[in-house]
Structure formats: structure tokens, C-alpha cells
Amino acid sequence: MTAVTAPPPSTSADPTPRHPRRRPPSTGRRAYYVMVLPALALFLLFHTLPVLQGLYYSLTDYAGYGRYDFVGPSNYLALFQDSRIWESYLFTFRFALVATVLTNLIALAVALGLNGRIRFRNTLRGVFFIPNVLAILIVGYIFNYLFSNSLPYIAEKLGIEALSTSILADPDLAWVGVVILAVWQAVAFNVIIYLAGLQTVPEDLYEAATLDGAGAWQRFRSVTLPLIGPFVTINMVLALRNFLQVFDHIAALTKGGPGTSTTSVAHLIYNGGLNGGEYAYQTANAVLFFICIVVISIFQLRILQRREGSV
Amino acid sequence: MSTTVPGNEPLPRPSRPRVNWWLTALMAVLSLTVLVPLYFTAVTALKSPDQLGGSGFGLPEDIRWSNFSDAWRLTNFPSAMMNSALITVGAVVLTLLTNSLVAYAIARNMHRRFFKGLYYYFVSALFVPFPIIMLPVVKQTSLLGLDNQSGLILLYVVYGLAFNIFLYVGFLRSVPKELEEAARTDGAGTWTIFRRVIFPLLMPMNATVGILTCLWAWNDFLLPLVILSDPSAQTLPLAQYIFQSQFNTNYTVAFASYLMALAPVLLVYVFAQRWVISGVMRGSIK
Numbered sequence: 001m002t003a004v005t006a007p008p009p010s011t012s013a014d015p016t017p018r019h020p021r022r023r024p025p026s027t028g029r030r031a032y033y034v035m036v037l038p039a040l041a042l043f044l045l046f047h048t049l050p051v052l053q054g055l056y057y058s059l060t061d062y063a064g065y066g067r068y069d070f071v072g073p074s075n076y077l078a079l080f081q082d083s084r085i086w087e088s089y090l091f092t093f094r095f096a097l098v099a100t101v102l103t104n105l106i107a108l109a110v111a112l113g114l115n116g117r118i119r120f121r122n123t124l125r126g127v128f129f130i131p132n133v134l135a136i137l138i139v140g141y142i143f144n145y146l147f148s149n150s151l152p153y154i155a156e157k158l159g160i161e162a163l164s165t166s167i168l169a170d171p172d173l174a175w176v177g178v179v180i181l182a183v184w185q186a187v188a189f190n191v192i193i194y195l196a197g198l199q200t201v202p203e204d205l206y207e208a209a210t211l212d213g214a215g216a217w218q219r220f221r222s223v224t225l226p227l228i229g230p231f232v233t234i235n236m237v238l239a240l241r242n243f244l245q246v247f248d249h250i251a252a253l254t255k256g257g258p259g260t261s262t263t264s265v266a267h268l269i270y271n272g273g274l275n276g277g278e279y280a281y282q283t284a285n286a287v288l289f290f291i292c293i294v295v296i297s298i299f300q301l302r303i304l305q306r307r308e309g310s311v
Numbered sequence: 312m313s314t315t316v317p318g319n320e321p322l323p324r325p326s327r328p329r330v331n332w333w334l335t336a337l338m339a340v341l342s343l344t345v346l347v348p349l350y351f352t353a354v355t356a357l358k359s360p361d362q363l364g365g366s367g368f369g370l371p372e373d374i375r376w377s378n379f380s381d382a383w384r385l386t387n388f389p390s391a392m393m394n395s396a397l398i399t400v401g402a403v404v405l406t407l408l409t410n411s412l413v414a415y416a417i418a419r420n421m422h423r424r425f426f427k428g429l430y431y432y433f434v435s436a437l438f439v440p441f442p443i444i445m446l447p448v449v450k451q452t453s454l455l456g457l458d459n460q461s462g463l464i465l466l467y468v469v470y471g472l473a474f475n476i477f478l479y480v481g482f483l484r485s486v487p488k489e490l491e492e493a494a495r496t497d498g499a500g501t502w503t504i505f506r507r508v509i510f511p512l513l514m515p516m517n518a519t520v521g522i523l524t525c526l527w528a529w530n531d532f533l534l535p536l537v538i539l540s541d542p543s544a545q546t547l548p549l550a551q552y553i554f555q556s557q558f559n560t561n562y563t564v565a566f567a568s569y570l571m572a573l574a575p576v577l578l579v580y581v582f583a584q585r586w587v588i589s590g591v592m593r594g595s596i597k
Contacts, residue, residue: 031501032416032419032426035415036413036416036426036429039410039469040429043436043469046448047436047439047470049447050444050448053451054446057446057447110338110341113341116331117331117334118330118331118338119330119332124339127346128342129588129591130345130349131345132526132591133577134530134573134576135529135530135547136532137530137532137551138547139573141555142352142569143348145355145367145562146351149363150367150368153366153367157366184345192591193592193595195592196592196595234595241440245441247533248532248533248548251552266440266442269445269446270536273446274446274449274537283447286442286443286445286446289440293438293439293440
């Protein structure tokens with residue numbers, strides 16, 4: 001990258017170098033610009049330009065190929081009347097919310113356990129982190145088999161009627177399968193962050209609280225939780241952000257089905273935009289989704305930071 | 312360690328406080344939620360199709376190694392593995408070299424409007440999930456002839472900028488400028504300072520960025536799915552996806568292929584576990 005561009009020697013008014021060099025030292029300022037400009041150009045080309053192109057195409061009737069016309073905001077108006085869109089947003093938000101809360105509760109509990117006076121801490125920590133290094137798609141295929149074959153068999157043996165068929169084939173339950181896979185994978189990362197947070201809490205604070213007669217729950221409520229506030233914020237924001245983009249999980253478990261019950265927004269954009277001839281329509285969907293994400297992110301940061309007091 | 316003797320509080324230096332064995336046992340049981348699916352994958356990959364059925368958690372009666380050779384052939388494993396390795400190594404190396412450089416220039420010029428603006432410009436991209444720009448990017452890369460491995464590498468390097476700049480700049484703020492100034496009075500130029508002074512100082516962050524980029528590029532599915540057009544360019548996750556749609560009833564071979572696809576990263580992880588975890592930790596805390 002960024003080929004080393006030696007500045008022409010005339011520009012540097014270096015007073016008699018003490019020892020000979022291959023090239024004269026560049027005056028700082030210009031070199032800094034040379035360092036950032038290629039990256040800026042590439043970022044503009046591959047990130048900002050696509051955002052603008054998306055905005056443009058969202059106002060056309062482009063199918064992904066051939067000719068197209070400018071149609072104004074009609075794609076956006078159609079979005080609001082499309083039940084597929086509503087359902088996908090509803091699924092995505094419900095999934096992301098449930099998965100975020102569950103992931104954080106479980107991760108915090110696991111981190112508290114790992115932070116306790118246990119043996120084999122490093123080994124256990126290593127085991128809990130494994131899911132973070134594995135490809136979700138492949139883990140998803142494994143869970144797919146577990147959900148559709150092993151779980152029904154076990155449920156039937158135990159006489160649990162409701163689970164004796166694959167949960168992935170049930171429009172009302174399939175999303176639970178997606179949540180389980182997502183939480184299984186995401187807990188790994190959040191445990192590590194919570195552990196880091198817990199290690200910032202000084203040991204003597206616990207001792208002081210214990211001497212004051214605080215029980216385990218009270219110590220957690222009044223000592224631990226306030227002190228790891230920033231870590232809760234990071235985890236909630238990152239988890240929600242990642243879950244809102246859910247795609248791999250869906251591709252491996254349900255492909256959006258049964259029916260459209262687990263079609264996430266990302267999945268809909270992919271399917272409709274690249275396979276369904278709805279290029280322009282789905283770029284409008286993407287713009288809408290972008291607005292939602294920005295609003296949610298700002299809202300979330302505000303709420304969480306206010307709760308923490310000052311950050 | 313030592314057996315717990317309740318009520319017998321010894322010694323002035325309690326370097327290792329009493330071990331809570333109940334908690335240890337509880338955590339060990341909980342860790343099974345992670346290990347059992349992996350165990351299940353391994354035993355299923357070793358079975359023959361007629362041993363499937365039931366809960367599937369039993370050990371294989373006789374081991375069928377041919378699942379692996381079948382999977383090797385059917386998923387085009389060597390080619391997918393090479394592609395994944397090539398893309399991952401390319402993305403990691405280029406990311407480390409370029410993103411740190413850009414971050415250095417930004418961090419040392421935060422008082423200038425242009426660079427400060429640049430910082431916020433890059434970092435604000437964290438709010439733009441990939442699905443939002445996906446459709447135009449697909450068109451663009453195929454137009455530019457970048458619908459291949461090098462295109463993917465380029466995209467990982469460029470899209471990584473947002474988060475990596477955030478990490479590097481945060482880290483560089485804590486690096487004292489005296490070292491650089493000393494080098495500058497010795498006549499070193501900005502490039503030399505970066506290469507000789509800054510880049511070595513950045514090593515802890517380089518480890519973090521390298522690990523995160525590696526896991527991202529190796530495990531990513533959506534970007535290869537939409538960008539790569541030539542089947543011979545398939546990465547491991549993508550090859551699994553294609554395989555799944557073609558042979559969706561051949562479970563034992565499928566599980567052998569899952570195991571093979573997960574094995575490289577698992578192996579590396581077993582040996583570099585502490586290093587990986589501390590790297591990820593450093594990236595999230597700052």
C-alpha cells in the first residue's frame with residue numbers, strides 16, 4: 001500500500017545533514033497528508049459513494065439490470081404499505097432486543113462466576129471464549145441439525161409434546177432457535193468484556209462492603225454494577241448493533257422461513273435486492289434501515305450514559 | 312490446590328484464597344454448553360449414515376474416516392482453504408501496515424481541522440452496517456473487476472479503517488511524543504519515525520487489530536457471498552453454504568466438512584488462547 005513517495009529534494013530546506021541519507025527527511029506536514037489521502041480516497045470510493053448511490057437508486061425503479069427511470073419517493077411510500085417489510089423489521093427488532101438482553105444477562109453471570117474464587121479459571125475462560133472464534137454459518141448448520149433431529153428425539157422420549165417436532169419448522173418458534181444460536185455465539189465476547197470490567201473493581205471495596213454486612217446480592221447491586229457501568233454500555237451497544245444486522249444465523253438455520261417468519265432486514269435486502277429483481281426497492285429499504293439504526297444508536301447511547309451519570 | 316479446611320484460617324500471606332469448589336463445578340458444567348455442540352460435531356463426523364438417528368450424542372460404533380475424504384473432495388476443501396488463508400493473510404498484513412499509518416497521521420494532527428474531521432468521518436462509519444451499502448458495493452466491485460479475492464482483501468482493509476482508526480488513535484494518544492521529537496531532532500523524517508519508532512510501539516494494538524481482522528476475514532460469510540462471482544474463489548464458509556444446498560441429506564459427510572472447516576481456527580486458538588483473549592480484551596477496553 002501507500003508506496004513510499006520520496007518528496008523531491010528541492011522542497012526540503014534541510015540545513016546540511018550531518019550524515020548522508022538515501023533521501024532527505026520529509027517535512028512532517030506533507031508526509032502526514034500523503035499518509036492519509038490514499039485511505040481517504042479508497043474510503044470515499046468503497047464506502048461513502050455506495051451510500052450515495054444507494055440514496056440515488058432508491059429514487060428509481062432499477063431492477064438490478066437494464067434501463068431504469070427516476071420515480072421519486074414512490075419506493076419509500078410502497079415500503080410503508082408492504083407487510084413483508086413490517087414483518088421483517090418486527091422480527092429483527094424483537095430478535096435483537098431479546099438476544100441482547102439474554103446475551104448480557106448470561107455473559108454477566110458467567111463473568112461473575114469466572115471472577116469468583118475458582119480453580120482452572122484460565123482454562124474455563126478459554127472454553128467460554130471458543131464460540132467467538134468460530135464461523136457462525138458453520139455453527140449454525142450444526143445447531144440446525146440439533147434443532148431438527150436431536151432435540152425432537154429427546155423431547156419425544158421425555159414426553160414433551162410441544163418440542164417433538166423441529167422448532168425451526170414452526171413459524172412461532174423458529175425465531176427462538178435463531179436467538180439460541182445468536183446468544184450461544186455472542187456470550188463468548190461479552191464475557192471477556194465483563195471480566196475485564198470486573199477486574200477493575202478493587203478487591204478492598206468488596207471487603208469493606210462485606211464488613212458492613214452486605215450480602216452477595218447487595219454487594220453486586222451497590223458495588224459491582226455501578227462500577228462496571230461503562231462495560232454494560234459497551235456490551236449493550238455492540239450486541240444490539242450486531243444483532244440488528246443478523247444474517248449468517250438466518251442463512252444457516254431457516255433461510256428466512258417458515259414462510260417469512262424469520263426474515264431479517266439484512267436477509268430481505270440481500271434476497272430481494274440481488275435475487276428478486278427489487279434492487280431499487282431494497283436500496284430504499286436499506287436507507288430506511290440506516291435511519292433506524294442511527295436513531296437507535298443515538299437513543300441507546302443517551303439512555304445508557306445518562307443512567308451511568310457522567311461519561 | 313489444597314483441600315479446603317473450613318474454620319482453619321492460616322498464614323499471614325493468603326496469596327491464594329480459599330477455592331470455591333461449588334462454583335468451580337458450576338462453571339465447569341456451564342462450559343458444557345460450549346463443548347457439547349463441538350463434541351456432537353466430532354462424533355457425527357465419524358459415523359456412517361446408518362448410525363445416525365436417536366439423539367445423536369452416542370459415540371460412533373465403528374469409525375468411518377472416509378467421511379473426511381468425501382468432504383475433502385465434495386466441498387473442494389483445499390481450494391476453499393487456500394482462498395480463505397490467502398484472503399485472511401492479505402487482509403491482516405495490509406490492514407496492519409496501512410491502518411496504523413493512517414491512524415498515526417491522524418493522531419498526531421488532531422489539532423488540525425482536516426485531520427480531526429477525517430477521524431470523525433472514519434469512525435462514524437461504525438454506524439453504517441454493511442447490509443446498508445451492500446447492494447451498491449456489489450455493483451461497484453463487479454464493475455471494477457474486483458469480484459474476486461483481491462477485491463475482498465481490499466474491502467476488508469478499507470472497511471476495517473473505521474474501528475481500527477478508533478483503536479489506534481486511542482492508543483497513540485497515550486504514547487508520549489518525546490520519543491518522536493528526539494528522533495526528529497536526529498534528522499529522521501516522518502516516514503522513518505513511523506517505521507522505526509511508532510510501528511514498534513504500536514505492537515500491542517497491532518496484535519489486537521491483527522486478531523480481530525483475522526477472525527473477521529476468516530469467518531465472514533456475507534461479504535464473500537455477495538462479492539465473489541467465480542466458484543473457484545470460494546472461501547470456507549461460502550463453500551459450506553454451497554455444499555449445504557447441494558447435498559443437504561448427506562449429514563455425516565456434511566459434519567466432517569464442518570469439522571474440517573472449524574479445525575484450523577480451533578487449533579490455532581488452542582495454542583494461542585491467552586494471547587487471543589488478551590488481544591480482544593485490549594481492543595474493547597482502552
